[in-house]
Structures are given as structure tokens and as C-alpha cells.
Amino acid sequence: MTAKKLLMQHPFDEALALTPRPAGAHEHGAAAACHYFGRTHPAYANMVGPFGGVTAAQALQAVLRHPQRLGDPVSLTVNYAAALADGEFSIEARPLRTNRSTQHWLVLLTQTGADGVDATVLSATAVTAARRRTWSADDAVMPVVPAPQSIARPVIAKRVKWIERYDMRPCAGPMPSHWDGSEADSLTQLWMRDDPPRPLDYLSLTALADVFYPRVWRRRALMTPVGTVSMTVYYHAGADELAASGEGYLLGQARSQSFFNGFFDQSAELWSEAGQLLATTHQIVYYKE
Amino acid sequence: MTAKKLLMQHPFDEALALTPRPAGAHEHGAAAACHYFGRTHPAYANMVGPFGGVTAAQALQAVLRHPQRLGDPVSLTVNYAAALADGEFSIEARPLRTNRSTQHWLVLLTQTGADGVDATVLSATAVTAARRRTWSADDAVMPVVPAPQSIARPVIAKRVKWIERYDMRPCAGPMPSHWDGSEADSLTQLWMRDDPPRPLDYLSLTALADVFYPRVWRRRALMTPVGTVSMTVYYHAGADELAASGEGYLLGQARSQSFFNGFFDQSAELWSEAGQLLATTHQIVYYKE
Numbered sequence: 166m167t168a169k170k171l172l173m174q175h176p177f178d179e180a181l182a183l184t185p186r187p188a189g190a191h192e193h194g195a196a197a198a199c200h201y202f203g204r205t206h207p208a209y210a211n212m213v214g215p216f217g218g219v220t221a222a223q224a225l226q227a228v229l230r231h232p233q234r235l236g237d238p239v240s241l242t243v244n245y246a247a248a249l250a251d252g253e254f255s256i257e258a259r260p261l262r263t264n265r266s267t268q269h270w271l272v273l274l275t276q277t278g279a280d281g282v283d284a285t286v287l288s289a290t291a292v293t294a295a296r297r298r299t300w301s302a303d304d305a306v307m308p309v310v311p312a313p314q315s316i317a318r319p320v321i322a323k324r325v326k327w328i329e330r331y332d333m334r335p336c337a338g339p340m341p342s343h344w345d346g347s348e349a350d351s352l353t354q355l356w357m358r359d360d361p362p363r364p365l366d367y368l369s370l371t372a373l374a375d376v377f378y379p380r381v382w383r384r385r386a387l388m389t390p391v392g393t394v395s396m397t398v399y400y401h402a403g404a405d406e407l408a409a410s411g412e413g414y415l416l417g418q419a420r421s422q423s424f425f426n427g428f429f430d431q432s433a434e435l436w437s438e439a440g441q442l443l444a445t446t447h448q449i450v451y452y453k454e
Numbered sequence: 455m456t457a458k459k460l461l462m463q464h465p466f467d468e469a470l471a472l473t474p475r476p477a478g479a480h481e482h483g484a485a486a487a488c489h490y491f492g493r494t495h496p497a498y499a500n501m502v503g504p505f506g507g508v509t510a511a512q513a514l515q516a517v518l519r520h521p522q523r524l525g526d527p528v529s530l531t532v533n534y535a536a537a538l539a540d541g542e543f544s545i546e547a548r549p550l551r552t553n554r555s556t557q558h559w560l561v562l563l564t565q566t567g568a569d570g571v572d573a574t575v576l577s578a579t580a581v582t583a584a585r586r587r588t589w590s591a592d593d594a595v596m597p598v599v600p601a602p603q604s605i606a607r608p609v610i611a612k613r614v615k616w617i618e619r620y621d622m623r624p625c626a627g628p629m630p631s632h633w634d635g636s637e638a639d640s641l642t643q644l645w646m647r648d649d650p651p652r653p654l655d656y657l658s659l660t661a662l663a664d665v666f667y668p669r670v671w672r673r674r675a676l677m678t679p680v681g682t683v684s685m686t687v688y689y690h691a692g693a694d695e696l697a698a699s700g701e702g703y704l705l706g707q708a709r710s711q712s713f714f715n716g717f718f719d720q721s722a723e724l725w726s727e728a729g730q731l732l733a734t735t736h737q738i739v740y741y742k743e
């Protein structure tokens with residue numbers, strides 16, 4: 166790759182670059198795990214560590230790059246065990262079971278602590294499948310909202326870098342402008358895409374599933390400390406449907422059902438601009454107070 | 455335990471019994487995994503293998519029985535990698551990361567195949583946490599339905615044993631009476647509890663999250679082959695809230711958002727009879743045709 170090409174690479178693709186790591190001697194003969202090194206990317210920095218959506222995409226990338234991978238992602242669950250430290254991490258993708266048309270994966274992401282000991286910072290499971298054409302139906306009703314081009318991109322306080330990597334245009338439930346503790350519903354609807362634009366794939370779709378600001382901030386108009394504990398993405402599109410979405414906007418809709426003693430849930434849907442439901446996603450999030 | 459006490463044990467508790475298994479020599483020094491033997495239970499038999507809700511509960515049981523477990527379940531994701539064979543299985547629960555108030559778990563369930571080789575039949579991840587009392591809010595609106603006592607328990611074709619272990623009283627979206635391919639919505643609402651009644655706990659709540667018959671059967675009035683691939687449960691209740699539910703009914707509501715080329719999703723909520731949202735749950739399910 167030339168230097169010029171490198172400079173032109175999208176920051177998301179830079180973030181998703183994994184370097185194969187030779188397996189340790191103890192790994193030979195075990196199930197066919199692949200090991201990689203990855204790095205957090207400064208363009209996707211969050212308050213502490215990186216934006217979790219990119220970390221989820223890195224976990225999925227380890228599966229997609231595995232030479233024995235069968236088919237496309239159907240589901241992904243990512244458990245955020247600890248805040249990632251900025252810098253290098255190790256990532257391991259292991260096929261736990263390969264069936265005729267489905268495959269089950271375990272992904273573990275580790276970092277070496279100040280004490281020199283490797284610790285798990287993220288675990289993930291994924292299912293990939295060779296899909297066949299069947300009867301299909303899109304039952305989730307896409308909300309009727311103004312076109313993305315008609316909505317001004319809000320001027321946001323750029324406290325965190327990753328926010329700048331997404332073009333987000335809220336249709337409903339924007340970030341509260343007054344943090345006054347006034348209770349509201351937890352619903353947000355917004356158009357979203359990578360900035361700069363980038364053709365949609367399973368990796369960017371995964372990251373986009375995590376762009377919603379914390380529902381408890383909307384619900385309470387209070388900026389309390391939060392952290393996603395576990396996120397699941399179900400993929401309802403093949404590579405053709407993702408390609409058809411191209412660099413267009415996705416419409417995202419998110420809301421919560423329960424806030425209970427320190428943990429709230431979030432359910433969200435992501436539609437292509439043309440109106441196809443591409444993914445549904447759920448997460449459980451820690452909150453303080 | 456006396457023979458009489460054994461005879462009086464609830465079949466669910468019989469199914470959830472795990473026998474500690476000494477770790478192999480290669481396990482010493484590794485993270486503190488606990489190994490158990492479990493068995494499928496004939497009272498919870500499904501068409502092929504056991505009812506998946508009980509298998510999910512067995513995976514959670516391995517976490518709950520671990521001597522180093524911290525707090526109560528917040529989330530559980532179970533991936534069904536293969537149909538369990540009736541009989542014995544091995545189960546391993548490993549704490550991947552223990553933080554101050556949360557703990558991340560990996561559970562692997564294996565069976566020895568006809569070829570003598572151990573194969574993964576289920577993987578699961580879970581998060582447990584020591585919850586603290588915080589501001590809380592129950593946003594999901596419980597549907598207004600008739601009381602369970604006013605709804606007759608339907609006479610069902612007892613094709614599978616596990617159905618007899620649940621007292622289910624449909625309020626809306628019952629199993630189609632005519633399999634004529636007429637399309638409908640995917641919604642089902644029903645009262646549910648163990649049969650015989652059993653005080654609610656995290657284990658039975660987990661199994662109850664999986665009692666809904668396949669959404670695609672309701673949606674299409676066609677009984678096509680199906681199989682849950684991955685299920686996630688988010689727990690929105692502490693031990694006190696579960697105890698308050700006692701042996702009462704839970705109201706369950708389930709529907710799908712997408713049926714796409716062989717996989718559909720299901721999202722569901724479970725409320726106590728008194729109206730508290732105890733769990734939300736999501737799954738992705740394989741379907742044929």
C-alpha cells in the first residue's frame with residue numbers, strides 16, 4: 166500500500182485493522198482460534214477509552230477475518246468487561262461449533278495490565294450463517310420523519326472525538342439542552358452515517374448500533390455516569406442489502422423499557438434510507454444514582 | 455435428603471441439579487472455572503432434545519452455583535450451537551473478569567459425540583452485579599388483559615412434554631387453530647407460570663423467557679421447522695421483586711420485527727401479576743422456507 170493510499174484510508178478502516186499474531190505453542194492442536202493484535206484509534210476516542218461501537222466492530226472483524234468463517238453475521242453479543250486502555254490489545258476468535266449452515270464463535274479481547282498480567286476486557290459471541298432465500302417480511306414500522314438533508318446537523322459540544330466521526334441528524338429526542346432533571350420519554354430518532362461517508366458493511370452497521378447517547382440522559386435530563394455492559398446486534402440483511410444502502414443515511418430509533426437499580430435497557434432499530442430494517446439491537450447499561 | 459423429599463421435588467429443580475465435576479489436571483492454575491455434570495430432564499423434553507428455556511436456566515445455574523459469584527444476574531446470552539442429545543452433558547462456568555460490583559462470565563456446555571469427541575452444544579455469557587438502590591422507572595406499558603383466572607387453560611395437543619410443565623393462558627395471539635397460511639401479526643400475550651406452581655427465581659424466569667411458540671408460526675399460520683439460535687435475557691428485578699411474585703402468574707408479550715432469509719427476531723417482556731416488568735428478552739431464530 167502506498168503512503169498516499171494510507172492517508173486516504175477511512176479512519177474506521179484504520180481502526181478495524183488487525184495484525185495476525187502467531188499462536189503460542191500451547192494453542193497448537195486446540196480448536197482453530199486465530200489471534201490478532203489491534204489498537205484503539207484516537208479518532209474514535211470516548212471519555213474513557215474508545216467508543217464501544219468500534220470495539221464491538223473490532224470483535225466482529227476478528228470473526229470476519231478468520232479463514233474458516235462460514236457465511237455472514239446473524240447475531241453478535243459483546244460484553245464490555247472493563248474500560249479499554251488506549252493502545253494495543255490482543256484479540257482471539259475461536260469457532261466453537263461449525264454446522265452445515267451456521268457457525269458459533271467466541272471472541273476474547275485482552276490487554277496487559279500495569280501489573281504485567283493479561284486481563285479480559287471484552288468477551289463476545291457471534292453466530293454466522295450461510296443464508297438462503299426464504300419468505301421474508303419486515304414488520305417493524307419505520308417512523309415517518311423528515312429527510313436527512315432537511316435536518317440541520319446540530320452544533321454539538323465536542324467533548325469526545327468519536328462524535329465527530331458520525332453525521333447524526335436528530336428527528337426526535339435530541340440530547341437535552343437543559344440538564345434540569347425534568348423527566349421525559351426515552352425515545353430518540355435520528356439519521357446517522359459515517360463521517361466522512363463510507364459504504365455500509367456489517368462492521369460499520371455494528372458500530373452504528375451503539376451511537377445513541379445514553380437513554381437515561383434523555384429520560385431524566387441528568388448526565389449521570391453510564392457504561393454499556395452488554396450489547397446484542399441481530400442482522401436482518403445480507404451483503405446485497407448493505408451494499409444497496411451504500412453511503413446513505415440510516416434511520417435509527419432507540420428507547421428503554423426499564424431503569425432498575427443501576428441498569429437500564431435500550432432497544433433500537435436501524436433502517437436503510439430506502440426503508441429496509443437492517444438491524445435490531447439491544448443493550449443493558451450501567452447507570453449511577 | 456430422604457426419598458420422600460426427593461419425590462416431592464419440583465421437576466424444574468430436578469432438571470436444574472448439577473453435579474460438581476473435579477477439574478482435569480490441565481485446568482489447575484487457569485482462571486477459576488467450575489465444572490459440573492448435568493442431565494436433560496424427560497419432563498422438559500422438546501421435539502428434538504430438551505426445551506431450550508431449561509437449557510438456558512442450566513447455563514445460568516452453573517454461574518449461580520459458582521462459589522466466586524458476585525451479585526445477581528443482570529444479563530444472559532445463550533447461543534444454541536447444536537441440538538442437545540438426551541442424557542448427560544458437561545458444563546463449565548468461568549469468571550472472565552471480576553470488577554468491584556460487576557462480574558463477567560463464560561459458560562460452555564459440551565457433550566461427547568458418538569465419535570467419542572467432546573463438542574460444544576451451547577455457549578453463554580452472563581453478567582452478574584451487586585445492585586444498589588437507585589432512581590428507577592418502569593417504562594414498558596403492561597397490556598390491559600383479563601385476569602389469568604378468568605381465562606381457560608386451552609386444551610393443547612401434547613406433542614412435546616415440556617408444554618405440560620407450564621400453565622399458559624393466552625390473552626391474544628394463540629397458536630393458530632387452522633394452519634392455512636393466512637398471514638397475521640406476530641403478537642402473542644399470555645399468562646404463564648410453572649406447573650405445578652413454583653416460587654419465581656432467576657432460573658425459572660430465564661426458562662419462562664423462552665416459552666413463546668415460534669413467532670413465524672403465528673405470523674404465517676404455517677408450522678415450518680424452527681430453532682432458536684441465540685437468546686438474551688435482561689433482568690430488571692432483584693431477589694426481593696422475584697420473591698414478591700411468588701407462585702403468581704407472569705404476563706408475557708412477544709412479537710417479531712423482521713423475518714429475513716431464514717432468521718427472525720423475537721422481543722418479549724415479562725411482567726409480574728402485580729405489574730412490575732421483571733425481564734425483557736430477545737432472540738434470533740432459524741426458520742426454514
